[in-house]
Amino acid sequence: MKFDLHTHHYRCGHADGTIEDYIKAGIEAGLGVIGISDHSPYFGHEEEQPFPKIAMARSELTHYIDEVLRLKAKYEGKIDVLLGMESDFFPESFEAYRNVYANYPFDYLIGSVHQTSGVSIFNRNRWKHLNHEQQIEEKRRYYKMIADSARTGVFQILGHIDAMKGYYPAFSDLPAQDTIDETLRVIAECGVAIEINTSGKTKDVGGWYPSYAILERALHYGVEVTFGSDAHVPSRVGDDWELVRAMLKEIGFKHWVYFKNKKRIEVSL
Template sequence: MKFDLHTHHDRCGHATGKIEDYIQAAIRAGITTIGISDHSPYFAHELDQPQPTIAMAKSQFPQYIAEVLSLKEQYRDRIEVLLGVESDYYSEHADLYSSSYEPYPFDYIIGSIHQTRGVSIFNRNRWKGLDNEKQTEEKKYYYELIRQSAESGMFQVLGHIDAMKGYYPQFADIPGADAEIDEALKAIAKQDIAIEINTSGKTKDCGGWYPSDAILKRALHFGVDVTFGSDAHVPERVGDEWELVQQRLREIGFTRWVFYRQKQKIIVPL
């Protein structure tokens, strides 16, 4: 069984292709279960689509759900299509986001931190002028938010949990946040949810997957389940490096990975 839970399409404004293009790419790649998980709207913003190159409009959300469900039925004899979404996590708006998802039959929701203190985690400039102490503070705060997102009960998967290294590879070497990383991993294990191995890091300056082997080893220690997500923003990346991830997880010591159907964990032996 070969699955990929993390794909985008043109509604988010920074991916190319329609949902059906990703489904067809998954079939060509030998994927048996494909998850559609475009970026959630900014539900708390007064505007319908405040950032058209980052996330879909609130008014597009029901159309997105309907299209995925229609394609799920259309392709049911060829591939399993799962309804997902990659949700931003803002602690102050958690209730609003949760209630916005509640009416829909999601198979899973990916919770991702894309901003801290109102600044994108991918913004290179956020690190300029910060001394070592401030850098450590920012790293700790990032993992505190990841812990909170796990404890929110809103998500089945947490996305790219060290993606702050994407355009600042030095992030991985900032010391002093080991306790916060461990607390986040313990919260994930306690909630019985999963982290994704996300292969899109190879397209960023860091040049590798999210999360690092060091974090995956800690995740295994704490009993955290893992899943796979290409985070494809072009159809050609669906399932990218799936076999390599499978092999590396075995080497680290994992014996299984998971995906979600109707928010129920499906265990797949490695």
């Protein structure tokens, strides 16, 4: 049974298409389950929509949820539409996020670290003025934040856990294996899944998140895995699903998971 838990739409300001466009694309791709998971508003910010090209406005949240639930009912029997959200993780303001999420019937929440030290992980310029030791420290900081996001107990899934390499491929070669291993251990202990996210192919690094090597370590620690295309255009829904499935079997995984009503559902590989 095919599923894709990571899709976006026009409300975030940097994706094309409506929610229904992605659902129709999921049916066309042969999915049995599609999760809608647009970028969370900035709940810790005083402005309504401080970054219009990055995330939806706070006032759009209820419209988003209502639309997903309406379409869930409309497409019942054709595809299982799940209500998700890709949430930023800002430790200093995370209680505001926690409090908002408690009010809505999410099937799952994806926790993604998009910033460290106040700078986007996708900012190419962040690396230019750092020496080797400082670059390693940024990598460690990133993975420590991912571990902290797992500890919140709010997320069922952690998004693209090595996406910092997206526009800086040399990131993968920075030594920090002990910190990555500790993060994977924490993720496993907290019962959170990580996604294999195929959107890395749209960035400079190419390929998927996380790396083969990290997935091997994830299996060692007993981390659950799921699938997300991170589609920002409907044509990418389910992108590379069969290839990812084959890779996971090669590594040694026996199943992967998705979440409904925040309950983990296993799907054999």
